[in-house]
Amino acid sequence: MSYPEYTHEKSRALFERAKKVIPSGVYGHLGPAEGLFIPVSKWPMFSERAEGTYFWDVDGNKYIDYMCAYGPNVMGYNDPDVDAAALAQLKKGNCTSSPGSIMVDCAELLVDTVASADWVYFAKNGNDTTQIAAMTARAYTHRKKIIFFKGYYHGISPWQAKKDYNGVLPEEVWNNIIVPWDDIPALQKAIEENKGEIAAIIAQPYDHGNFHDNVIMTRSFWQKVRKICDDEDIQLIIDDVRAGFRLDLAGSDHYFGFKADMICFCKALANGYNMSALCGRDHLKNAISGMNVTGSYWLSSVPFAACIANIEKMKKLNTPQLFDTLGTKLINGLKVAGKEHGFDLVASGMPSLFYLRIANDDSLYLHQEWIAECVSRGVFFASHHNHFINAALTDEDIKTTVEIAEDAFKAVKANHPELA
Ligand SMILES: Cc1ncc(COP(=O)(O)O)c(C=O)c1O
The missing domain is CATH 3.40.640.10 (Type I PLP-dependent aspartate aminotransferase-like (Major domain))
Structure with a gap:
């Protein structure tokens, strides 16, 4: 399946305004500098609303959110x-x-x-x-x-x-x-x-x-x-x-x-x-x-x-057990999607807090590229931080995530003929 890339015009315009009145525009881990959003061009800067496992950015793009506000969203937004x-x-x-x-x-x-x-x-x-x-x-x-x-x-x-x-x-x-x-x-x-x-x-x-x-x-x-x-x-x-x-x-x-x-x-x-x-x-x-x-x-x-x-x-809900099951299912799906395109995706840490890395390339550039392609198609990951599972995530969301991840792997592969 093919997922079109998002654009972020309103996010960028808002960030320009923010930079004038807020040090570094958005500071700390939610901002582009420290938030591990690499390469920054593919990430939204501001959200408009959130519900369950999703949030929407100011340009109206919807994301399945695996950062969960860097952890606080444990039950689903607006539970x-x-x-x-x-x-x-x-x-x-x-x-x-x-x-x-x-x-x-x-x-x-x-x-x-x-x-x-x-x-x-x-x-x-x-x-x-x-x-x-x-x-x-x-x-x-x-x-x-x-x-x-x-x-x-x-x-x-x-x-x-x-x-x-x-x-x-x-x-x-x-x-x-x-x-x-x-x-x-x-x-x-x-x-x-x-x-x-x-x-x-x-x-x-x-x-x-x-x-x-x-x-x-x-x-x-x-x-x-x-x-x-x-x-x-x-x-x-x-x-x-x-x-x-x-x-x-x-x-x-x-x-x-x-x-x-x-x-x-x-x-x-x-x-x-x-x-x-x-x-x-x-x-x-x-x-x-x-x-x-x-x-x-x-x-x-x-x-x-x-x-x-x-x-x-x-x-x-016994959330630790639920998160382990959901996280394991997601990781397995992502690994298979990577393998189909020749990428060795390594997952570490607990499945409820999984950390991802593409091992084909020591420089981490390929990994950053793939993560960015996922984000710009609606799966909110961060390049070098662990991710979070929340209780509103469904099997259907995991299926969509794996499809988007696969499309993202395909896009990265197309950009790197040397990998064929
Ligand atoms: C392991 C750990 N300890 C402490 C903190 C600091 O927490 P806070 O940002 O709420 O002050 C964080 C925040 O990310 C953390 O991940």
């Missing part, structure tokens, strides 16, 4: 149950002088749902939770240093930046130690060299970084890390901001068979209503209670109502 709960709460009150009683309901539900959680500290962004987790670990241990795994991203606070980043002082990252993933001897060496000084290890549940094949850790790796932390009094922080609730509704630490000391959630919590939650274990409750961290909207009630409806629905 009727989540929206109804949020709107009902909005009528009762949202940002109020005393928090709504629903905050306690939401915390109780999270403590019941997340295996390692004894308490919940609410905030707004993923970065808030990783920031508060590091502060809590430092307050509890009275130590400064933090171990990260290579290629980490835990947010935008200066302490978690790299030292050559604009606006970051060398002393803000002095206490960071970076070790490779899945290398217990290197981790032990780093701890030995900084004996009694390490407050925490912070890590995603597996290596789901950008620009490289994603690598899933073994249960045995995590058991060893847990034991090292116990032996050395190091707090183990799991950053589940991106993967949270897509592997296991009880937390990704539960999926890998261990208990984090603190676990950070954000993206999949409330289907796009803005909230995040740091969950932690009892021994840290006193330390976090004594800290001065809050925000204007952190205790607003509408997201709590959305979160409760969303978590209950994720449990009803």
Whole structure:
């Protein structure tokens, strides 16, 4: 089947306007510079509306969306149950002088749902939770240093930046130690060299970084890390901001068979209503209670109502299982479509968060070309970031995706006679 390419005149015109009044037009991961939209010319810049697994750009083009707003769309855009709960709460009150009683309901539900959680500290962004987790670990241990795994991203606070980043002082990252993933001897060496000084290890549940094949850790790796932390009094922080609730509704630490000391959630919590939650274990409750961290909207009630409806629905649908099934089906279809045109498509990471790479070409150009051809025909992928499955995705959507992907492979092949 042949799918015509989209055009983006209104998107481009809007971007020209945006550049005049917004730094870099659209900044951060939703923008062309950092959003991994390579080559940028094939991507829309602005959306008009969204529904279920789709969004429409300002030029009226429809996309099957595998970026899911980089994670928050877990149930489908505008999910009727989540929206109804949020709107009902909005009528009762949202940002109020005393928090709504629903905050306690939401915390109780999270403590019941997340295996390692004894308490919940609410905030707004993923970065808030990783920031508060590091502060809590430092307050509890009275130590400064933090171990990260290579290629980490835990947010935008200066302490978690790299030292050559604009606006970051060398002393803000002095206490960071970076070790490779899945290398217990290197981790032990780093701890030995900084004996009694390490407050925490912070890590995603597996290596789901950008620009490289994603690598899933073994249960045995995590058991060893847990034991090292116990032996050395190091707090183990799991950053589940991106993967949270897509592997296991009880937390990704539960999926890998261990208990984090603190676990950070954000993206999949409330289907796009803005909230995040740091969950932690009892021994840290006193330390976090004594800290001065809050925000204007952190205790607003509408997201709590959305979160409760969303978590209950994720449990009803068993979304981790559903995402695994849908993701596996999609990956298999894409690989077959690639093979038909001589492309070796490699998928890595969890099927619910699959990462793609065409392995025919080390330069990644072919891969970028294929992804762009998919996007300009209605399948919203990103070149070097993991993708996301949501609960509104159907088998019919997967069939259409594979057809478009096949058409895109055909277009790339036609541009590269040298591959024949
Ligand atoms: C693994 C991980 N940690 C932390 C963050 C930061 O979350 P936020 O952008 O909500 O502050 C992100 C965001 O993409 C993330 O993917």
